[in-house]
Amino acid sequence: MIIQTDNLWKKYGRLDALEGLSIAVPEGSTFALIGANGAGKSTTIKTLMNIIAPSRGGATVLGVDSRRLSPVQMAQIGYVSENQEMPGRVSVGEYIAYLRPFYPTWDKDLEAEILAQLGLPQERKIKDLSHGMRMKMALACALPFRPRLLVLDEPFSGLDPLVRDEFMENVLRQAGEKLTILISSHELMELEGVATHVAFLNKGKLLFQESMEELTDRLREVHVTLERSARPAQMPKAWLDFRLSGNVASFVDTAYCKDWLAADVAAAFGAVRAIDAQAIGLRSIFKTLARATRDGDAA
Numbered sequence: 001m002i003i004q005t006d007n008l009w010k011k012y013g014r015l016d017a018l019e020g021l022s023i024a025v026p027e028g029s030t031f032a033l034i035g036a037n038g039a040g041k042s043t044t045i046k047t048l049m050n051i052i053a054p055s056r057g058g059a060t061v062l063g064v065d066s067r068r069l070s071p072v073q074m075a076q077i078g079y080v081s082e083n084q085e086m087p088g089r090v091s092v093g094e095y096i097a098y099l100r101p102f103y104p105t106w107d108k109d110l111e112a113e114i115l116a117q118l119g120l121p122q123e124r125k126i127k128d129l130s131h132g133m134r135m136k137m138a139l140a141c142a143l144p145f146r147p148r149l150l151v152l153d154e155p156f157s158g159l160d161p162l163v164r165d166e167f168m169e170n171v172l173r174q175a176g177e178k179l180t181i182l183i184s185s186h187e188l189m190e191l192e193g194v195a196t197h198v199a200f201l202n203k204g205k206l207l208f209q210e211s212m213e214e215l216t217d218r219l220r221e222v223h224v225t226l227e228r229s230a231r232p233a234q235m236p237k238a239w240l241d242f243r244l245s246g247n248v249a250s251f252v253d254t255a256y257c258k259d260w261l262a263a264d265v266a267a268a269f270g271a272v273r274a275i276d277a278q279a280i281g282l283r284s285i286f287k288t289l290a291r292a293t294r295d296g297d298a299a
Contacts (some may be wrong), residue, residue: 078142088127
């Protein structure tokens with residue numbers, strides 16, 4: 001695992017920003033930390049990058065204790081944050097030239113390619129860049145040395161849809177088998193089709209982590225056409241967000257199995273006319289699970 005946390009805690013006074021977080025990020029994955037604002041996503045990343053120290057527990061990044069990351073490891077990590085600070089008085093070209101000597105693997109041809117793709121004006125001072133261009137600038141600083149690990153902390157915040165798309169296109173264009181991406185975001189539409197693994201945080205706690213393939217396989221939106229409109233006396237705990245409209249019952253099955261669904265429906269409703277189960281996207285998955293967690297119904 002390129003990143004691993006073990007019972008990670010972070011306290012701010014009486015507030016537990018992280019509570020016993022244990023995650024494992026496989027090498028070569030695009031691993032998404034998802035959750036509402038305040039879930040602990042940025043705290044997790046700042047702890048991993050040794051920007052803040054954990055209160056308890058620990059983490060390893062590139063096989064090294066996160067509290068002991070050396071310049072050798074840092075030269076293999078690209079970092080982009082929504083509130084990243086850069087010197088405003090220097091130009092784009094001057095700042096990139098300043099960074100080059102710090103990275104033995106810096107590729108000037110790749111740098112030129114990325115600057116062209118992002119449309120960054122090298123002569124413009126950083127303080128005169130728009131927010132979207134500043135995020136592109138941060139990306140242009142994080143990719144030319146071909147990092148093993150790219151960390152993106154809420155990179156879409158405040159960006160318009162076109163800039164978001166261009167941002168991710170450039171990330172994915174440079175991604176390869178040797179690049180692992182850790183991304184935190186509540187902009188879930190941008191993670192569709194990108195994330196290979198996901199961890200869902202809620203108020204500093206990990207609710208689950210699994211591959212996107214496993215997650216989308218086990219969750220289905222189910223519509224059952226009943227013989228007559230009726231709510232079941234008992235439902236499986238794995239059924240969330242139950243709704244009844246006329247003689248159609250709808251719910252999200254969080255433990256979907258094609259072979260078991262018909263038996264579960266029969267046990268809940270008796271005879272039915274039809275059962276339709278459809279795959280759902282990450283945004284719908286998040287909304288369903290977040291609502292269930294808030295209401296104490298999470299399965």
